[in-house]
Amino acid sequence: xxxxxxxxxxxxxxxxxxxxxxxxxxxxxxxxxxxxxxxxxxxxxxxxxxxxxxxxxxxxxxxxxxxxxxxxxxxxxxxxxxxxxxxxxxxxxxxxxxxxxxxxxxxxxxxxxxxxxxxxxxxxxxxxxxxxxxxxxxxxxxxxxxxxxxxxxxxxxxxxxxxxxxxxxxxxxxxxxxxxxxxxxxxxxxxxxxxxxxxxxxxxxxxxxxxxxxxxxxxxxxxxxxxxxxxxxxxxxxxxxxxxxxxxxxxxxxxxxxxxxxxxxxxxxxxxxxxxxxxxxxxxxxxxxxxxxxxxxxxxxxxxxxxxxxxxxxxxxxxxxxxxxxxxxxxxxxxxxxxxxxxxxxxxxxxxxxxxxxxxxxxxxxxxxxxxxxxxxxxxxxxxxxxxxxxxxxxxxxxxxxxxxxxxxxxxxxxxxxxxxxxxxxxxxxxxxxxxxxxxxxxxxxxxxxxxxxxxxxxxxxxxxxxxxxxxxxxxxxxxxxxxxxxxxxxxxxxxxxxxxxxxxxxxxxxxxxxxxxxxxxxxxxxxxxxxxxxxxxxxxxxxxxxxxxxxxxxxxxxxxxxxx
Numbered sequence: 004x005x006x007x008x009x010x011x012x013x014x015x016x017x018x019x020x021x022x023x024x025x026x027x028x029x030x031x032x033x034x035x036x037x038x039x040x041x042x043x044x045x046x047x048x049x050x051x052x053x054x055x056x057x058x059x060x061x062x063x064x065x066x067x068x069x070x071x072x073x074x075x076x077x078x079x080x081x082x083x084x085x086x087x088x089x090x091x092x093x094x095x096x097x098x099x100x101x102x103x104x105x106x107x108x109x110x111x112x113x114x115x116x117x118x119x120x121x122x123x124x125x126x127x128x129x130x131x132x133x134x135x136x137x138x139x140x141x142x143x144x145x146x147x148x149x150x151x152x153x154x155x156x157x158x159x160x161x162x163x164x165x166x167x168x169x170x171x172x173x174x175x176x177x178x179x180x181x182x183x184x185x186x187x188x189x190x191x192x193x194x195x196x197x198x199x200x201x202x203x204x205x206x207x208x209x210x211x212x213x214x215x216x217x218x219x220x221x222x223x224x225x226x227x228x229x230x231x232x233x234x235x236x237x238x239x240x241x242x243x244x245x246x247x248x249x250x251x252x253x254x255x256x257x258x259x260x261x262x263x264x265x266x267x268x269x270x271x272x273x274x275x276x277x278x279x280x281x282x283x284x285x286x287x288x289x290x291x292x293x294x295x296x297x298x299x300x301x302x303x304x305x306x307x308x309x310x311x312x313x314x315x316x317x318x319x320x321x322x323x324x325x326x327x328x329x330x331x332x333x334x335x336x337x338x339x340x341x342x343x344x345x346x347x348x349x350x351x352x353x354x355x356x357x358x359x360x361x362x363x364x365x366x367x368x369x370x371x372x373x374x375x376x377x378x379x380x381x382x383x384x385x386x387x388x389x390x391x392x393x394x395x396x397x398x399x400x401x402x403x404x405x406x407x408x409x410x411x412x413x414x415x416x417x418x419x420x421x422x423x424x425x426x427x428x429x430x431x432x433x434x435x436x437x438x439x440x441x442x443x444x445x446x447x448x449x450x451x452x453x454x455x456x457x458x459x460x461x462x463x464x465x466x467x468x469x470x471x472x473x474x475x476x477x478x479x480x481x482x483x484x485x486x487x488x489x490x491x492x493x494x495x496x497x498x499x500x501x502x503x504x505x506x507x508x509x510x511x512x513x514x515x516x517x518x519x520x521x522x523x524x525x526x527x528x529x530x531x532x533x534x535x536x537x538x539x540x541x542x543x544x545x546x547x548x549x550x551x552x553x554x555x556x557x558x559x560x561x562x563x564x565x566x567x568x
Contacts, residue, residue: 032137035143041145052134057124100123201311372410
């Protein structure tokens, strides 16, 4: 653009043209301050310079990191010359350009860079004025853009810091809430433990903390305590194999394990599993706080169950020692004092019973069943293991048939034998009652119907049999009446003595005897004929039948004693 007017140009025209250039410069200046970036301002300057002068932009440089950074330019040499100007305007060399100059972009904040212009001839004073104004406006706009950029960066940084602070505050608030919740859980459970409320109190506190049903089970899966809604009327006992797998899985972790609809924690103070504490959580609603409450409750319950276990072992040993002494004989004063310490009143009549169950893994299981049934029947009793059986000392004699049926239901099998001795009025009589209970037990155990209860006073004639001072005489009696049959059975591996015993026990009924022996009636007739022939006895004669019957029963008593039962 040529702004050097000849003399013939009207001054008014010159003024109008000058104002037009100033107006263009004003518009460009406004555009530079409308929020553009430095790159946009440089581009606007590049396109605006030719509109106010005969110059055009060759290159533009921005100052960054305390040095001049070339954004655009034709040669590295030009960048070197600009660097040498060191913050001042100055002439530079541009290939093929008669005139080239670098204008520093400076405002009150400092230099922002350089704008390099070229022209075919040195611009006029008016053009230089307009270019310098444009450069000044450009520098101010770039300063403004730099401030806005810094402000945006600062605002973004503040927003980021605020977001981080908010996140940290939220995390701190959650941590504080968790710590308070943990403190509350700890205080509730330790307070429950200190109050002596036992496992029921611990389970109740855990239910209140988690709002979930809580169950305490023994090591076999039997429910000891259930707190909360939804308790099943008859929860089936868990499959032993699956139960063992769950316990094994729980042993490999320090926290609770998921067991179908339950979150379970094994209670094991040392190596022995004492039970399982579980939250009933079918919806999987238990979170971190519920898990923490379960873990702390399991720790406290482990102490409680270990204490109970230790007390039970001590009480069991004391009961066993006391019963051993009572049935073998001890002084009265010691007996009363020791039984009172165990909560049992030894004053008044007592009965001794001997209990044994077949098809049960151990006498411990029988002992637990006896204790459970005795407690349920509100019996005043002591029980302990003794000589391969369970000995039960009863202050009252309940319905022993009901007792037997209840123990059978508890153990899941009716294959048990109970012998009950006669009443003893003082502890000094207990050894006698115990021996009577052993005799009643042995006779019932060795009979054809070993399952059930036999009381000593029901033995009748058997009370005279099997005593230590009559074994020899009884054996002679047995040999007198059954000797030929015994010898025959030994020689021929026959079973005539048992056939005769069943025949007499069944009252001489052919049908009942045949069914009991699982033989045909004709076989039974043949055997009875052989018995008559071998013994020379008439089975139809009343006294003969009585003596043979007594002999067969006495033989079962002698057989019981010979086996040390």
